[in-house]
Amino acid sequence: MAKTILTVDDSASIRQMVKFTLTKEGYNIIEASDGKDALAKTGGSKIDMVVTDLNMPNMDGITLIKELRAKPEFRFTPIIMLTTESQDSKKMEGKAAGATGWIVKPFQPEQLVTVTKKVLG
Amino acid sequence: MSADVHQEVFIQEATELLQELEESLLELDDNREDMELVARVFRAMHTIKGSGAMFGFENIAALVHSIETSYDLVRNGKLGITKPMLDYSLKACDIIKEMLTDPAMKADSPLALEISAFFTETGGQAPAKKVHEPVSKEALLVRQNLTTFRITFKPSPEILLYGSNPELLVKEVAALGEASVSALTTHMPDLNSIEPEKCYTYWEIILTTDKSENDVRDVFIFVQDESEININIIDDFTGGGDNLKRIGEILLEKGDINNEDLTALMDERKLIGEVMVEKGLVSQDALDAALTEQQHVRQIREQKAAAENISSVRVPSEKLDFLVDLVGELVTVQARLSQIAVKENNQEMLKVAEEVERLVWELRDNTMSIRMLEIGSTFSKFKRLVRDLSAELGKEIELVTHGGETEIDKTVIEKLGDPLVHLIRNSIDHGIETPQERIAAGKEEKGHIILSANHSGDSVLIEISDDGKGIDKAAVLKKAKAKGLVSEGTELSDKDVFDLIFAPGFSTAEKVSSVSGRGVGMDVVRRNIEALRGTIDIASVQGKGTNITLKLPLTLAIIDGLLVVIDDQFFIIPLSIVNECIEFNEAAHRSSSGRRIIMVRNELIPYIHLRSFFNIQSEAPEIQQIVIIELDGRRVGFVVDSVVGDHQTVIKSLGKAFKDIECISGASVLGDGSVALIVDVQKIYTGIE
Numbered sequence: 089m090a091k092t093i094l095t096v097d098d099s100a101s102i103r104q105m106v107k108f109t110l111t112k113e114g115y116n117i118i119e120a121s122d123g124k125d126a127l128a129k130t131g132g133s134k135i136d137m138v139v140t141d142l143n144m145p146n147m148d149g150i151t152l153i154k155e156l157r158a159k160p161e162f163r164f165t166p167i168i169m170l171t172t173e174s175q176d177s178k179k180m181e182g183k184a185a186g187a188t189g190w191i192v193k194p195f196q197p198e199q200l201v202t203v204t205k206k207v208l209g
Numbered sequence: 210m211s212a213d214v215h216q217e218v219f220i221q222e223a224t225e226l227l228q229e230l231e232e233s234l235l236e237l238d239d240n241r242e243d244m245e246l247v248a249r250v251f252r253a254m255h256t257i258k259g260s261g262a263m264f265g266f267e268n269i270a271a272l273v274h275s276i277e278t279s280y281d282l283v284r285n286g287k288l289g290i291t292k293p294m295l296d297y298s299l300k301a302c303d304i305i306k307e308m309l310t311d312p313a314m315k316a317d318s319p320l321a322l323e324i325s326a327f328f329t330e331t332g333g334q335a336p337a338k339k340v341h342e343p344v345s346k347e348a349l350l351v352r353q354n355l356t357t358f359r360i361t362f363k364p365s366p367e368i369l370l371y372g373s374n375p376e377l378l379v380k381e382v383a384a385l386g387e388a389s390v391s392a393l394t395t396h397m398p399d400l401n402s403i404e405p406e407k408c409y410t411y412w413e414i415i416l417t418t419d420k421s422e423n424d425v426r427d428v429f430i431f432v433q434d435e436s437e438i439n440i441n442i443i444d445d446f447t448g449g450g451d452n453l454k455r456i457g458e459i460l461l462e463k464g465d466i467n468n469e470d471l472t473a474l475m476d477e478r479k480l481i482g483e484v485m486v487e488k489g490l491v492s493q494d495a496l497d498a499a500l501t502e503q504q505h506v507r508q509i510r511e512q513k514a515a516a517e518n519i520s521s522v523r524v525p526s527e528k529l530d531f532l533v534d535l536v537g538e539l540v541t542v543q544a545r546l547s548q549i550a551v552k553e554n555n556q557e558m559l560k561v562a563e564e565v566e567r568l569v570w571e572l573r574d575n576t577m578s579i580r581m582l583e584i585g586s587t588f589s590k591f592k593r594l595v596r597d598l599s600a601e602l603g604k605e606i607e608l609v610t611h612g613g614e615t616e617i618d619k620t621v622i623e624k625l626g627d628p629l630v631h632l633i634r635n636s637i638d639h640g641i642e643t644p645q646e647r648i649a650a651g652k653e654e655k656g657h658i659i660l661s662a663n664h665s666g667d668s669v670l671i672e673i674s675d676d677g678k679g680i681d682k683a684a685v686l687k688k689a690k691a692k693g694l695v696s697e698g699t700e701l702s703d704k705d706v707f708d709l710i711f712a713p714g715f716s717t718a719e720k721v722s723s724v725s726g727r728g729v730g731m732d733v734v735r736r737n738i739e740a741l742r743g744t745i746d747i748a749s750v751q752g753k754g755t756n757i758t759l760k761l762p763l764t765l766a767i768i769d770g771l772l773v774v775i776d777d778q779f780f781i782i783p784l785s786i787v788n789e790c791i792e793f794n795e796a797a798h799r800s801s802s803g804r805r806i807i808m809v810r811n812e813l814i815p816y817i818h819l820r821s822f823f824n825i826q827s828e829a830p831e832i833q834q835i836v837i838i839e840l841d842g843r844r845v846g847f848v849v850d851s852v853v854g855d856h857q858t859v860i861k862s863l864g865k866a867f868k869d870i871e872c873i874s875g876a877s878v879l880g881d882g883s884v885a886l887i888v889d890v891q892k893i894y895t896g897i898e
Contacts, residue, residue: 166373206378
């Protein structure tokens with residue numbers, strides 16, 4: 089069965105890029121525009137992986153990661169955060185919150201695929 | 210001038226690759242979904258491009274680049290194979306061939322530009338993607354700069370809670386090369402205190418790879434802060450094969466045991482690992498891991514040595530020819546040695562002579578087998594020929610080949626190419642009809658040419674058959690009469706009529722097309738085949754097709770022969786066709802009708818006197834021998850004075866002065882230096898028939 093990936097980003101273009109790249113690789117994509125939206129969309133089908141931006145309105149990525157890790161069904165789910173080079177401290181913060189890995193922006197679609205395959209198997 | 214040497218090697222390699230490429234492309238035409246073939250095409254293109262640029266063939270690299278990109282897309286399922294694509298690829302092969310002979314040639318001929326434009330268009334602006342090809346073990350082993358790493362990966366117990374799956378990481382590392390993985394459970398707590406969400410296992414991976422330590426480290430990028438990752442080089446294949454580390458050294462190096470404990474133990478002569486476990490110095494787990502490591506390195510080394518050993522050696526064919534000549538001389542000298550030994554009746558020497566004989570035989574067989582090549586490489590050339598010519602003539606023809614694995618002497622194969630091309634061209638041009646004609650004749654639209662090879666005794670049979678319109682006997686006869694090859698009113702059998710085709714200057718095609726020549730063909734073909742000591746036969750049914758059979762000797766250099774004597778002259782009859790030898794009393798067998806027929810075990814066998822055939826004047830002895838041979842399923846006897854025995858015959862040609870002598874196909878030098886003539890049984894047989 090195709091695995092489902094939740095992409096969380098306030099930038100529609102990033103979301104579209106993630107969706108386009110990963111759909112081609114055979115994954116199902118659910119989009120959310122920020123942390124709140126993401127949490128609202130986690131109730132439905134099982135989500136196998138989350139790709140989230142860190143700076144977002146309403147609820148930022150770090151909070152989202154913490155919220156998700158608190159849910160029993162997300163304890164072991166791979167969560168990848170999108171960071172920029174300058175945000176090394178953010179990266180540590182994200183890891184502390186429970187993120188599995190990160191991708192540094194700007195990134196190539198192939199990088200996304202590589203990381204996805206790495207953590208999802 | 211070393212650059213030239215490299216270029217030479219590249220040209221050789223590229224020529225082979227091109228041939229393989231052509232084959233793959235043609236197969237791909239039949240089976241466009243075959244990803245294995247696409248991958249082969251891509252690899253060939255890739256290699257040609259890569260090495261081309263390295264050895265100063267930038268023109269080739271430039272041309273191939275866009276093509277390669279397109280096949281990469283196909284390989285990744287983003288593009289389908291189309292006929293124009295294959296056509297252009299084949300044309301590109303031709304251009305590359307030209308470029309190989311002339312490195313100065315630019316990739317800007319109109320055709321080259323057309324090809325580039327075509328593929329750039331189909332290839333689009335595809336992103337230059339990095340391709341991870343799974344490395345096969347065989348491919349890995351022959352690579353250079355291999356290193357064996359010991360990677361210890363101790364994930365933090367909380368790793369699972371970060372959504373990382375350590376098993377995936379271990380597998381990712383293992384996929385980098387040839388790996389042995391041990392999972393260690395030394396840190397596993399008691400069942401009571403286990404927290405199931407924590408990871409207590411750690412892994413030791415022994416990896417042999419051509420990747421660098423950094424590549425390995427990259428795998429652990431997300432977990433390297435929390436986890437303990439140690440990477441050590443344990444074998445870089447620079448040392449000899451004997452310096453495998455001992456188990457104690459491995460454990461010591463890893464810090465599983467300290468030096469004092471180890472030396473203390475060394476005095477006890479038990480298996481060191483077992484002793485350590487007994488004494489509780491290392492755990493069974495640690496020992497197992499170390500043992501795995503030792504075994505891994507040993508195995509990889511052995512396999513690497515084996516892989517390097519089986520790789521083949523390229524030798525210029527002249528050297529091989531020279532070797533065969535030498536073996537030929539050696540066989541002659543050995544015969545002389547045996548003869549002297551027998552004459553002297555020296556037991557010591559006889560023993561040595563026998564030993565030498567055995568060795569020489571083995572040497573001969575071995576040398577001959579080196580020269581044997583599969584005929585398949587010749588066959589594959591014709592696929593292209595058939596494809597191109599049939600397209601040019603507007604015909605649909607499929608070439609089917611059988612028995613490509615049949616082995617035949619290299620020199621025979623080399624000389625076989627031209628005659629085969631001619632015969633196949635004939636089939637395409639004269640044999641197979643146009644699709645319209647075929648439909649009108651109630652046949653399948655697509656014509657077939659079957660090219661097959663198989664062994665038959667000491668010869669190889671090559672058949673070329675088509676399901677075309679066959680040979681029009683009336684037309685052949687008419688033409689022959691018009692050309693004055695046959696006089697009016699003569700009755701000819703089918704075989705005789707077909708034989709007319711081989712007459713010099715004969716061509717039945719109404720028009721001369723660019724495909725089949727101007728009637729210079731078939732007589733030349735026959736001459737070429739006969740020069741190889743072979744025969745050619747035609748069978749044809751009008752409306753059904755034509756079948757041409759070539760019978761060729763396996764080798765041209767040395768045969769097993771039966772040495773016989775007439776008067777004082779030695780003759781050799783090829784042993785492979787000899788059935789039996791029987792004593793023959795002329796007076797007792799003279800039949801009343803004067804016909805020369807002998808009754809052998811209730812079978813009537815015709816015979817001829819080789820003495821009278823070769824016009825030897827002396828009187829025949831009272832008791833003669835008759836050598837019965839079998840040709841084309843029929844038995845014939847040759848009467849000779851006496852039979853000497855079998856003889857390894859090194860065939861020497863008689864030279865230009867005697868080239869017109871029929872019925873003698875060559876000569877051989879005997880042990881005592883005298884000459885034996887090789888009887889061309891086939892010629893004599895057809896002569897008396």
